[in-house]
Amino acid sequence: MSPEQVFKKPYLRTAMIPGSFPLAGPDGEPPEVLGVDHLDITVTDLSRSVPFYEKILGALGFRKMIHPHYTGFHNAYLIIGVKEAAAEEKATGHNRFRAGLHHLALRVRHRHDVDRFHDFLVAEGLTVLDPPASYPEYGPHYYAVFFADPDGIKLELVHYPVQWGYWSKTQLDGADERSRSEPE
Numbered sequence: 001m002s003p004e005q006v007f008k009k010p011y012l013r014t015a016m017i018p019g020s021f022p023l024a025g026p027d028g029e030p031p032e033v034l035g036v037d038h039l040d041i042t043v044t045d046l047s048r049s050v051p052f053y054e055k056i057l058g059a060l061g062f063r064k065m066i067h068p069h070y071t072g073f074h075n076a077y078l079i080i081g082v083k084e085a086a087a088e089e090k091a092t093g094h095n096r097f098r099a100g101l102h103h104l105a106l107r108v109r110h111r112h113d114v115d116r117f118h119d120f121l122v123a124e125g126l127t128v129l130d131p132p133a134s135y136p137e138y139g140p141h142y143y144a145v146f147f148a149d150p151d152g153i154k155l156e157l158v159h160y161p162v163q164w165g166y167w168s169k170t171q172l173d174g175a176d177e178r179s180r181s182e183p184e
Contacts, residue, residue, distance in 0.1 A: 038072070038079035039104065041153060044090045046071065046082065048150045052126070053082050056147075056155075059120050060106065080104075094151045103146075103154035111143050111159045118145045118157075129154060 022030030043049035050071055054064060057073040057080065065072040065079070072081040096102045108114060118132045129146040136142065144158040 036078060038081060040081035040083050041101070041104070041149075042083050042085045042089075043149070043151050043153075044085050044093070045150070046084045049082055052150050053080070055124060056121075056126070059117065060108075060157075094153050096152075096154050101153065103156055105144070105156035105158050108157060108159050111161075114143055114145050114157050114159050121145070121147050 024030060041049075041053075053073060058064075060075075062073040062075050062080070065074055070081060071083070072079050074080075094100075108117075114132050118128065121128050127148040129148055130144075132143065132145045134141070134143050138144075139160055142158065142160045144156050146154060146156050148154055
C-alpha cells in the first residue's frame with residue numbers, strides 16, 4: 001500500500017479513548033488543549049548545550065529568556081528550556097529508544113526554510129543526521145532535515161503544507177465523527 005493510500009480514509013481515523021471521560025467544565029465541554037506551552041530538555045553539560053541551543057534556536061527566531069533559575073528560549077508559540085542532568089545521571093547519556101524523549105520536531109511554514117536551515121547547520125559544523133528529504137511515509141509532502149544536539153538528542157525541522165499539519169487534520173476529521181450522520 002502506498003503512503004498516499006495509507007494517509008486517506010478509511011485507514012486513519014480517530015476515536016474516543018475507551019474508558020475515558022472528558023472533564024466537563026461549567027459549559028459542559030472538556031478543557032481544550034491549545035498546544036504545547038513548553039518543553040524542557042535535559043542535557044549533560046549546560047556550558048556545552050546552551051551555546052548550541054542559542055545558535056540553532058536563534059537562527060529560527062527564538063529569543064533567550066532572562067530568568068535567574070531557568071534557561072529557556074521562546075517564540076510566540078513555544079518555550080524550550082534546557083536543564084542540566086543530575087550528576088548521577090550524566091554518564092548514562094541520551095538514548096532515544098529508551099523511555100523519554102525520542103525526538104523534537106519544529107515545524108516551519110516554507111519548504112525552503114528547511115533547506116536554508118540545513119545550509120546553516122552545515123556552515124556551523126553541526127551534526128546533520130539526515131539532510132533535507134521528502135518522507136512520504138509521514139504524510140504527503142512531508143519534508144525535513146534531522147540533526148543532533150551535543151548529547152545526541154535527535155532534532156528535526158519539518159515543513160508540510162497541509163493546514164495545521166497532517167496529524168491535526170486527522171484529529172479534526174475524527175472530532176467531527178460523532179456529529180456526522182453520513183456513512184463511512
